[in-house]
Amino acid sequence: MFNQLTFSSPSGVKSPTDRITLNALDLTISKATVAFGEETTRTTLTASETQFCADQETACFVFPAEIPAGAATLEVAFTGELNDKMKGFYRSKYFTATGEERFAGVTQFEATDARRCFPCWDEPAIKATFDITLEVPQDRVALSNMPVVRERGHDGLKELKFDRTPIMSTYLVAVVVGEFDYVEGKSKDGVLVRVYTPIGKKGQGSFALDVAIDVLHYYNAYFEIAYPLPKMDLVAISDFSAGAMENWGLITYRETFVLVDTENTSLIRKQSIALTVAHEIAHQWFGNLVTMEWWTHLWLNEGYASFAEFLCVNHLFPSYSIWNQFITDMYTRALELDCLKNSHPIEVPVGHPAEVDEIFDEISYNKGASVIRMLYHYLGDADFKKGMHLYLTRHKYKNTCTEDLWAAFEETSSRPVGDIMPTWIKQMGFPVVKILSSEQKGNARVLKLHQEKFCADGCQPEKQSLWMIPIIVSTPKATDAHKFIMDKETVEVTIDGVEAGEWVKLNPASIGYYRTQYTAAMLDQFIPEISCNKMHALDRLGLLDDLFALVQAGRSSTVDALKVMDACRGECDYTVWSSISNFLSKLQLLLANSPVEQQLNQYGVRLYRTVAEKLGWAVKPDENHLDTLLRPLILSRLVSFRCPETLAEARKRFHEHAKGTCVLPADLRSTCYKAVLQNGDQATFDEMLRLYRATDLHEEKDRISRALGCINNVDILRKVIDFAMSDEVRSQDAVFVIVSVAINPRGRDMTWNYFKENWKVLLDRYEGGFLLSRLIKYLTENFSTEERALEVEQFFKEHEFPGTERTVSQSIETIRLNVQWLKRDLEGISAYLKE
Numbered sequence: 001m002f003n004q005l006t007f008s009s010p011s012g013v014k015s016p017t018d019r020i021t022l023n024a025l026d027l028t029i030s031k032a033t034v035a036f037g038e039e040t041t042r043t044t045l046t047a048s049e050t051q052f053c054a055d056q057e058t059a060c061f062v063f064p065a066e067i068p069a070g071a072a073t074l075e076v077a078f079t080g081e082l083n084d085k086m087k088g089f090y091r092s093k094y095f096t097a098t099g100e101e102r103f104a105g106v107t108q109f110e111a112t113d114a115r116r117c118f119p120c121w122d123e124p125a126i127k128a129t130f131d132i133t134l135e136v137p138q139d140r141v142a143l144s145n146m147p148v149v150r151e152r153g154h155d156g157l158k159e160l161k162f163d164r165t166p167i168m169s170t171y172l173v174a175v176v177v178g179e180f181d182y183v184e185g186k187s188k189d190g191v192l193v194r195v196y197t198p199i200g201k202k203g204q205g206s207f208a209l210d211v212a213i214d215v216l217h218y219y220n221a222y223f224e225i226a227y228p229l230p231k232m233d234l235v236a237i238s239d240f241s242a243g244a245m246e247n248w249g250l251i252t253y254r255e256t257f258v259l260v261d262t263e264n265t266s267l268i269r270k271q272s273i274a275l276t277v278a279h280e281i282a283h284q285w286f287g288n289l290v291t292m293e294w295w296t297h298l299w300l301n302e303g304y305a306s307f308a309e310f311l312c313v314n315h316l317f318p319s320y321s322i323w324n325q326f327i328t329d330m331y332t333r334a335l336e337l338d339c340l341k342n343s344h345p346i347e348v349p350v351g352h353p354a355e356v357d358e359i360f361d362e363i364s365y366n367k368g369a370s371v372i373r374m375l376y377h378y379l380g381d382a383d384f385k386k387g388m389h390l391y392l393t394r395h396k397y398k399n400t401c402t403e404d405l406w407a408a409f410e411e412t413s414s415r416p417v418g419d420i421m422p423t424w425i426k427q428m429g430f431p432v433v434k435i436l437s438s439e440q441k442g443n444a445r446v447l448k449l450h451q452e453k454f455c456a457d458g459c460q461p462e463k464q465s466l467w468m469i470p471i472i473v474s475t476p477k478a479t480d481a482h483k484f485i486m487d488k489e490t491v492e493v494t495i496d497g498v499e500a501g502e503w504v505k506l507n508p509a510s511i512g513y514y515r516t517q518y519t520a521a522m523l524d525q526f527i528p529e530i531s532c533n534k535m536h537a538l539d540r541l542g543l544l545d546d547l548f549a550l551v552q553a554g555r556s557s558t559v560d561a562l563k564v565m566d567a568c569r570g571e572c573d574y575t576v577w578s579s580i581s582n583f584l585s586k587l588q589l590l591l592a593n594s595p596v597e598q599q600l601n602q603y604g605v606r607l608y609r610t611v612a613e614k615l616g617w618a619v620k621p622d623e624n625h626l627d628t629l630l631r632p633l634i635l636s637r638l639v640s641f642r643c644p645e646t647l648a649e650a651r652k653r654f655h656e657h658a659k660g661t662c663v664l665p666a667d668l669r670s671t672c673y674k675a676v677l678q679n680g681d682q683a684t685f686d687e688m689l690r691l692y693r694a695t696d697l698h699e700e701k702d703r704i705s706r707a708l709g710c711i712n713n714v715d716i717l718r719k720v721i722d723f724a725m726s727d728e729v730r731s732q733d734a735v736f737v738i739v740s741v742a743i744n745p746r747g748r749d750m751t752w753n754y755f756k757e758n759w760k761v762l763l764d765r766y767e768g769g770f771l772l773s774r775l776i777k778y779l780t781e782n783f784s785t786e787e788r789a790l791e792v793e794q795f796f797k798e799h800e801f802p803g804t805e806r807t808v809s810q811s812i813e814t815i816r817l818n819v820q821w822l823k824r825d826l827e828g829i830s831a832y833l834k835e
Contacts, residue, residue: 004077005075005119006076007073013067014069018062020034021061022120022121022122023115023119023122023123025057025113026081027078028080029059029077031076032047032076033047033074034047035073036067036070037068047062086731088114089107089116090105090108091239092237097200102179105178107175107247108241110245111357111360112171114170123169123170124170128167129164129166130164133159133162141178142176142177143174144162145168145172145248145249146229148163166248168288176250180235182195182205183203183206185209189216189220191216191227191229191232193213193232194231194234195209195233208277214316215316219312225392229284232251232284233249235252236254239730242770243257254698256699264666264695269666271629274317274320278309278313279306282309289392289396293399294350295359296350299347299425303369306369307368307369310326321624324537325578328575330370333362334366334369334513335515338429341456342809344428345425345427346363346364346368347425357769357803361770367513374511374512375417387412406418424467429455431451431514431515433449435449435517436448437519449492451467452464452489454549457553469486473505474505476503478497479536517550527564527567530571537576541576544568544583551825569611570610572627580607581633584604590818590822595830596834600829602641608643609643611634612635612646615630669703673688673704674710676688678711680711681716685708685719689723692705706736708741709742710744714747717741721737731765738775739778767802772803772804776808780792780808781811783815785815789819
């Protein structure tokens with residue numbers, strides 16, 4: 001552990017004082033001394049008292065005399081421990097090739113956990129340079145943000161001194177000590193790039209290495225600012241709470257977000273690795289070089305990096321059609337959360353550290369990325385790039401607020417960015433643009449549009465909000481037939497060149513962050529275009545997704561959605577099926593254990609069978625990337641709908657895989673595992689545990705453990721939870737295993753009861769991290785009775801879970817929305833499905 005720290009500041013003490021306060025948590029401080037004055041007459045004071053404030057996470061050193069204004073040096077001697085909480089300086093368990101248990105030392109400081117490792121001013125705006133020296137065993141690899149500049153050995157240990165870092169925030173300081181192999185290469189710009197892997201697995205780092213080298217070159221060119229460090233390390237960590245962390249020059253990852261095994265890694269996982277690598281490297285500029293002033297502006301880091309990862313991967317892997325996937329992976333998820341009354345603005349005031357972790361959510365990441373994407377299309381690539389360059393150049397090594405970004409874009413584009421964007425950043429929610437009327441006038445269509453806040457419950461908003469909406473209107477002849485900024489509640493626009501009977505659509509490719517509500521006649525004009533796939537896939541997706549949202553808000557009926565989906569049997573696009581599957585998954589959860597559950601399953605089988613037969617089980621020589629992703633999505637949904645033919649084929653393939661006669665392709669394993677487990681007994685459970693224990697690949701363990709939640713037998717599901725909480729499953733993964741049981745209607749009540757009985761254990765393990773919020777969300781939000789809403793509300797009133805308050809409020813609101821949805825539509829759904 002770090003045990004000696006020296007702070008030196010040329011500007012020093014602003015005004016005379018007898019005390020110095022900084023952040024410290026879970027540390028034992030043995031001595032603090034301050035030195036000041038000229039070199040020849042230097043005065044040293046030792047603190048007579050250290051006052052800790054647990055609530056504010058601070059330590060105050062009280063000195064026996066005043067420290068005068070001017071330059072000063074503070075030295076602190078302290079000790080701490082390697083904790084097991086996956087934050088601060090913690091230990092990460094791994095196993096050698098012979099099965100011996102060992103530990104690595106890893107830091108994870110974002111947002112406010114550097115103070116758990118060493119006393120510091122732990123705020124993003126208080127930047128400093130860092131000189132780090134480590135003393136570690138001779139046979140261990142030790143890494144930090146910068147390269148080693150000196151190494152000395154003694155008594156089986158080695159002392160490593162690292163080069164001084166650039167001026168940076170404390171949350172980006174990083175240290176890793178453990179046993180690793182690595183692969184390395186150099187970027188075109190001369191930066192040494194290494195991917196560190198577990199011993200014996202360096203080949204699994206090759207894909208991430210190639211991606212990182214290409215990403216680094218892309219951003220150097222795009223930002224027109226060279227990456228300022230001489231090296232970049234990517235390290236696979238066994239125990240890691242998040243997906244990855246952008247420490248400057250030393251990026252840490254969960255193993256599943258950086259390692260690729262050619263035989264066992266699925267295509268969707270490989271794609272996810274490319275996106276994650278691109279996201280974290282984007283932060284090296286946007287977050288590390290230029291840093292938000294305070295956590296209120298977190299979205300500046302995360303929203304931009306979430307946008308940039310897609311921009312970069314689209315350039316490097318055009319075959320991925322990654323912008324199409326942005327809609328279902330980022331945009332739609334943001335909209336689903338943002339229409340709740342318990343959402344929050346992108347820019348949300350943050351006070352106590354406990355409040356910070358809760359805003360690492362779909363609003364900061366996904367909505368942030370979605371409004372940046374909207375701005376990107378509004379400005380165009382050239383002006384957007386110029387604005388980015390100006391912003392980064394003007395503020396490098398400094399801190400910024402959101403307005404600094406708007407000022408740069410406005411200066412380079414001469415557009416009113418500073419007027420438009422605050423309506424999206426500072427307001428909670430988003431608008432629905434309602435087409436009040438559509439009138440044909442000669443060779444033109446006149447639309448009357450009205451904007452209002454879109455509410456998940458379908459109610460009128462309590463107060464009127466106004467957004468400045470970049471509107472694009474498309475027709476069969478032109479994707480951008482008309483463009484304008486809608487800055488009033490109601491406007492009338494004329495679209496030229498539209499024949500009678502032709503469709504007119506708002507928001508092509510779902511570029512604008514809003515929903516659209518069409519008239520019934522306009523919707524009817526889209527149906528033939530959807531059913532014969534003439535319209536662009538993203539436009540089909542947008543229409544369906546808006547319809548599904550209107551259904552859940554009670555502005556349209558579920559039966560209307562089922563009828564439109566019936567027209568999609570000839571659909572062949574992955575993203576459209578992703579949207580349909582998302583809606584039907586919610587409907588399945590809503591109707592689970594109801595009289596119409598079986599009829600919905602039959603509807604699902606009929607809907608998906610055509611595309612399943614077209615795709616088959618084997619990859620075709622000429623199929624594209626999205627078709628390869630579509631296959632497991634379709635087959636997995638058919639398994640969930642209990643399709644007899646799909647289940648039989650999946651089980652047959654699984655048994656061949658388990659015997660070793662024919663290994664399952666990685667893309668189909670989750671599907672086949674779930675098919676076998678659905679009606680599995682104790683013997684099936686034991687067989688899956690055998691496969692879990694037989695692999696050392698984290699991704700495969702993840703697949704198997706999450707599939708266990710599909711079992712229908714509640715007694716075995718309880719054993720799944722016990723397994724999740726055992727030493728066999730890492731803490732970072734246990735949450736997702738428990739969640740897999742909770743989202744199974746057969747295990748929903750049992751899992752909630754388990755949580756209530758074991759809340760202290762779970763709170764102790766996960767407090768202060770996003771995993772606890774994730775667990776609470778999925779354990780509670782799928783209930784659909786008022787009794788459960790009241791029970792959840794009461795439980796969290798009586799039991800304090802710091803940092804999860806907003807998540808709990810969102811879940812309770814979602815439960816009540818489910819209640820209303822069932823009450824409103826169950827009878828109609830039942831009648832339609834029985835037909």
